[in-house]
Amino acid sequence: MTVTAQMLATHPHAQSGPDADLLAACIDACLQCAEACTACADACLAEEMVADLRHCIRTDLDCSDVCAATARVLTRRAGHDSTVARAVLEACATACRSCGDECAQHAEMHEHCRVCAEACRRCEQACRDLLAALG
Numbered sequence: 001m002t003v004t005a006q007m008l009a010t011h012p013h014a015q016s017g018p019d020a021d022l023l024a025a026c027i028d029a030c031l032q033c034a035e036a037c038t039a040c041a042d043a044c045l046a047e048e049m050v051a052d053l054r055h056c057i058r059t060d061l062d063c064s065d066v067c068a069a070t071a072r073v074l075t076r077r078a079g080h081d082s083t084v085a086r087a088v089l090e091a092c093a094t095a096c097r098s099c100g101d102e103c104a105q106h107a108e109m110h111e112h113c114r115v116c117a118e119a120c121r122r123c124e125q126a127c128r129d130l131l132a133a134l135g
Contacts, residue, residue: 004028004075011077022130023074029119029126030071030092036119037064037099043112053110056102060116063099066092067123074130082134089127089134096124 001009005024041060044053070092074085100120107114 002028004031007075008077019133022126022133026089026123026126026130027071027074029123030067030074033096033119033123034064034067034071036116037061037067040103040112040116043110047110053106056106056113059099059102063095063120066095070127086131086134089131093124093127093131096120096127100124 002024004027005020008020008024008027037060041057041064044050044057044060047053050057066088070088073088097120100117103113103117103120105113107117
């Protein structure tokens with residue numbers, strides 16, 4: 001059981017809202033994607049061809065910020081607002097799709113972009129799964 005799952009299980013509102021396993025999986029995927037995107041942006045900055053990676057860096061940083069914000073919103077259970085949760089999940093899935101597509105274009109040349117694209121795909125799917133559960 002992850003720390004995220006443990007914290008959600010111990011929350012006084014643990015029984016309200018979406019499936020706890022889907023919620024924990026989505027929060028963890030968001031945090032992992034935020035980390036991967038930040039690391040990818042940093043690695044892109046270290047590449048000799050950094051000018052060719054400007055769009056990738058920007059997309060990485062945008063995705064990282066959206067994923068981190070999504071994780072924070074989803075973690076707060078008291079006074080949970082499903083309308084806001086849906087909006088941030090949609091935004092996160094969109095950012096992850098965009099970043100995943102961008103990083104995939106560089107994946108053959110830059111291993112960090114391949115790893116990041118995979119993290120983005122996992123996060124996008126976790127967001128979509130949670131959205132489906134929210135109805």
